[in-house]
Amino acid sequence: MFRLALFVILSIFVARAFWRLVDGVVEGLSGRSAGPGREIRGVPMARDPVCGTYVVPDRSVTVIDGRRQLFFCSTACRDRYRARAG
Numbered sequence: 001m002f003r004l005a006l007f008v009i010l011s012i013f014v015a016r017a018f019w020r021l022v023d024g025v026v027e028g029l030s031g032r033s034a035g036p037g038r039e040i041r042g043v044p045m046a047r048d049p050v051c052g053t054y055v056v057p058d059r060s061v062t063v064i065d066g067r068r069q070l071f072f073c074s075t076a077c078r079d080r081y082r083a084r085a086g
Contacts, residue, residue, distance in 0.1 A: 048060075061075055
């Protein structure tokens, strides 16, 4: 009896995992959003003018050049930009 109960519980977990996998594959192929309350939102990125790397502005090294703000991936790129500009 104990083995039967364990088998039923294990079968439920396996079936649920299988259907979640199938649902994820169908969702990925159809291009649907992640569902209500699980919206996937992009983060605006800025391009480093020296090396071309895309960086998240909140986590980058910044310099204000005239009226515009520039975003760099590192202090080395910032220093290279200053050496070329100045």
